[in-house]
Amino acid sequence: xxxxxxxxxxxxxxxxxxxxxxxxxxxxxxxxxxxxxxxxxxxxxxxxxxxxxxxxxxxxxxxxxxxxxxxxxxxxxxxxxxxxxxxxxxxxxxxxxxxxxxxxxxxxxxxxxxxxxxxxxxxxxxxxxx
Numbered sequence: 001x002x003x004x005x006x007x008x009x010x011x012x013x014x015x016x017x018x019x020x021x022x023x024x025x026x027x028x029x030x031x032x033x034x035x036x037x038x039x040x041x042x043x044x045x046x047x048x049x050x051x052x053x054x055x056x057x058x059x060x061x062x063x064x065x066x067x068x069x070x071x072x073x074x075x076x077x078x079x080x081x082x083x084x085x086x087x088x089x090x091x092x093x094x095x096x097x098x099x100x101x102x103x104x105x106x107x108x109x110x111x112x113x114x115x116x117x118x119x120x121x122x123x124x125x126x127x128x129x130x
Contacts (some may be wrong), residue, residue, distance in 0.1 A: 003128045004069075006061040007101035013061055013129070014099050015044055017053035019073055020092040023121065025051025027073040029058065031129070034068045043069075051075065061100055064129050071095055073110075073123040084118035095125050 006013055019025045026049070030040030043058040051073050058064065075091065077084040095107040110123040 001126060001128050002107055003130050004097045004105055005100055005102040006065045006129050008062050008065055009060075011061045011099050012057040013059055013064060013097060014055050015053060015058045015069070015071075016055040016096040016098075017044075017046070017051070017071055017073075018094045018096075019046075019051030019075070019123070020090070021051065021075050021077075021121075022087045022090070023075040023077040024049045025073055025075040027051045027053055027071060029053060029069060029071045031059065031064055031067050031069050033066075034128075040070065046073075055096075055098075057099075067129050069097075069127045069129055071110075071123075071125045071127075075121040075123070077119055077121065081118060088114050088118050088121055091121060091123070093123055093125070095127070097127070100129075 029044040032040035110125040
């Protein structure tokens, strides 16, 4: 599990997400307490079919410390099966956090899954906020 050190102060932590795909994408970021498990609270979402989340504040460092940030992206691929397989292999993502004790940090390599016919891709990037 990757981590980001928020610090314990009133600074705003910001998130930016860049999804690289030829498909139609939608992203959502939630924060939740891991132990005991709670339902996540939405803190950011993409505004168009790119799946990108433009840099935005997700909470004060002291409020989100010791919680888990999870960014989920759903991507719909079109074209022939071969085109969809190639598009799946080309999908990439970067996740950037800033404003905390760790400064500006970029994360890559989300968990990636696809259905049997390569039409729907799911990306997940969990990051523990410490």
